[in-house]
């Protein structure tokens with residue numbers, strides 16, 4: 290019995306080819322829409338390659354704009370390039386939210402340089418000294434990323450950054466430690482001394498939030514790696530990109546894509562559809578509050594119901610306003626209500642947009658007149674439909 294279930298599960302088809310390609314830790318070979326930033330980093334680190342100088346840079350930006358992945362990708366390319374030139378440059382990425390004390394960061398560096406060294410019982414200064422001596426003895430250079438450094442400095446103060454930037458001074462040799470700092474913004478620099486502050490201020494690389502088309506490109510690249518051919522509808526990608534573009538957040542976009550795939554698998558479907566994305570969104574950010582639905586006026590509810598039904602039935606990401614107006618008339622008939630004229634219908638739709646229950650967008654070329662595209666992003670259309678129907682029943 291259980292053997293059969295086991296076999297069945299093993300045999301079961303999945304939309305995924307390799308779901309691990311969607312994990313937040315995966316570093317893709319190619320970063321989409323970050324060429325300029327990658328180039329800027331290269332320019333900043335040119336002296337490290339050419340004259341073995343040390344550098345400092347601060348990468349800033351909100352969650353999911355690709356700070357971590359940019360630093361990691363750059364580190365990998367930098368190491369490889371250096372190797373090609375017979376230079377020993379080593380890239381170490383430390384997440385200061387995980388290694389959240391100065392001691393554990395220093396132990397990380399120490400162990401990275403030589404995994405066989407026992408570090409227990411050594412004080413922080415000794416750890417750093419030994420690391421610096423090691424770099425000198427091997428004619429090696431360290432490029433150290435301190436990811437989420439703002440969080441760390443808030444917790445521990447500026448001492449670690451101070452000692453890392455000054456580590457070479459006593460040896461009298463070149464500074465062999467370059468630092469890539471990553472933070473949400475540059476305000477945490479104020480906690481550092483003026484000299485350290487200014488070295489970072491020199492090289493600040495702000496990453497902007499991604500736009501919807503950029504997120505769609507990032508998703509498309511990952512769809513190719515993570516899903517079987519044809520397993521994700523193009524409109525699913527567009528809808529997810531639209532949803533995540535409110536925050537410009539690629540992490541959210543990839544998480545929604547992964548969840549949508551998991552939901553499709555759960556339903557035994559072989560294609561990930563827009564409705565799966567809406568369900569994924571509801572799991573991640575259940576933002577449609579029942580109170581908001583309850584407080585809608587009667588005809589706002591009817592318009593919303595029309596939109597939800599249209600989207601559920603059509604299985605599309607978007608519906609044209611003209612089609613929703615038709616559905617609205619049908620819905621009115623069903624509930625024995627006289628439909629409002631065109632202009633009021635529009636007012637209702639705009640109010641729903643204002644409340645974030647639907648999303649109105651220009652329909653683009655190919656559509657005449659004032660027609661707009663309508664989508665529902667906050668929750669599954671099916672869920673909204675059910676909730677509104679309940680409210681309408683109760684109101685009768």
Ligand SMILES: Nc1ncnc2c1ncn2[C@@H]1O[C@H](COP(=O)(O)OP(=O)(O)O)[C@@H](O)[C@H]1O
Pocket residue numbers: 311312313314315316317319320321322323350351352353354355356357358359507539540543
């Ligand atoms: N330009 C990009 N191209 C491909 N994937 C990206 C890009 N930017 C971000 N990602 C992906 O989005 C997710 C979030 O990026 P991450 O670097 O962790 O953001 P941050 O560190 O700014 O919060 C990761 O899975 C990352 O691989």
Ligand SMILES: [Mg+2]
Pocket residue numbers: 356357358436
């Ligand atoms: Mg990060």
